[in-house]
Amino acid sequence: MSAEMALQEQVGASSLRSEDVNVWFGERHVLGGVSLDFQPNQVTALIGPSGCGKSTYLRTLNRMHELIPGAGFAGKVLLDGKDIYGSDIDPVDVRLAIGMVFQKPNPFPTMTIAENVLAGLKLSGRRGYDANELVETSLRRASIWNEVKDRLKDPAISLSGGQQQRLCIARSLAMSPEVILMDEPCSALDPGSTRRIEETIVELSDSMTIVIVTHNMQQAQRVAHNTAFFLAEDGNPGQVVEYGRTEDVFNTPSDSRTNDYVNGHFG
Amino acid sequence: MRRKLMAKPFSWQDKAFFYTVRAAAGSSLVLVALIFAFLLARSLPALQQQGLGFVTGSVWDNSTTPPLFQIGSMLWGSILIAFLGIILAVPMSVAVSYFIVFLAGKRVKAIATTLIDLLAALPSIVIGLWGIAVFAPAGAEWSQLINKYLGWLPFFSSTTNNFLGTPFIAGWIVAVMIVPIISSVTREIFSQMDRELINAALALGGSKASTFLKVILPTASGGIVGGVLLGLGRALGETVAIFFVLNLSFDINWAGVLESRGGSIASMILSKFGEADPKTEIPALLAAGLVLFIVTLLVNSLAAVIVDRAQPWRKI
Structure with a gap:
């Protein structure tokens, strides 16, 4: 996996950066001082054992964390230099710019395949788009077009789990986000x-910034330019132990805990 | 050789349990069938005498020979009031359920749920008393306002300027009584909804309102319709509360919800039964009960079909 940093000028991609992010669930401090810099057109993998706060961290990046009752937050998340937690920022706008794909495929069951692709536009009240064209390009980019082009009016849940997840990716792509967050998108799939x-993730990184949480270390090595290793030790809030180019994190980790984790000694 | 496999009870404890449960389940069916048979048998003479006019006509006169007993206006009145009740109750129920499930904090949630369930437990006579003493005067004032500004619509016209005893007021009373039914079903549907669908909608840039309208409501609609029809069953059969607030009239009122006359089969039976002539009038009242029984049965069967059809995606 090459880790060239030369693609920064490409259209559509944005830089995303977190500064000293702390997260609480009620009184429980689950994430402490996470500062990460996500480069445009790069895939960054967040790895670590269960309960280390990586999924929670991911949800702070598009303000989904605050939907949980009792959620607490401190720090900054900067999208192209602008704090998405600023008092003048509508979380809806944040989520329009930063898409998300969930662990379990969750297409809208009442909608057809095509309607699912357009769901975000309907939900956000956007107008003036060419529906047919958008459905096709989005499904193509999620490499599912050929499988569904003749059954666009079928219910979305008639698809297999893997197809549903690619539909969810297409649904997110239809909003032309600058960043896509993926929360273990393959953990429920064959x-x-x-x-x-x-393969889709790698292709998409040409045009956007991608952050992916994964439990699968081979997956991190296959798709991610950079990798961050999260760890929550002995009841302490989760922290980033190591962050760097994926090949370095896996082959020559600088922290012994990273070494133990990537070599399967725990987690 | 192929044989049919069945999970039959084997031990005597299992058999005892199995047959007890089966008897209990069967007895409820038998009960419904017996009630139906009783009503049919006792009302047959009246039905034969009155013919189809029993449900289409609108005269109740014991002094003619043969006497005329027709419940058309009552049947239509029951439907009109139930329909009004539903129109008023559905938005309230859905809003209350949404608030309880998605917006309220733990404490408020518990209090609101208890209060609404309490509403379901209120005896209808209490609601009827509240209706006539407290609500009806207020409802009449609302009616006056509606009539003043929207009176040009045929529904809201008034010939007498008496706004008491109207289907409008009865509809509100019925709405109060079915909100707990519809909202308890809706609440259940909302709280069982896959939160990941809601998260997906929000993550796509949906607002709370658009997520509600485009994802939550369509996904829950089948269940809500089920709750509505359950409420409709109750609304059709409501007796005492309507008896208190409605001006019963055999002059059929098609849609003038602010006119001071309306009908309700159940309330009519209640009002007539005490002084009814056992030979002629009682069978007619039992026949009215039979008609109500059948209408309710139809509504409930319709409920089952609609709930089934409304969620085709559930079957996949």
């Missing part, structure tokens, strides 16, 4: 579907 989604 190896074939996983491979196809990984």
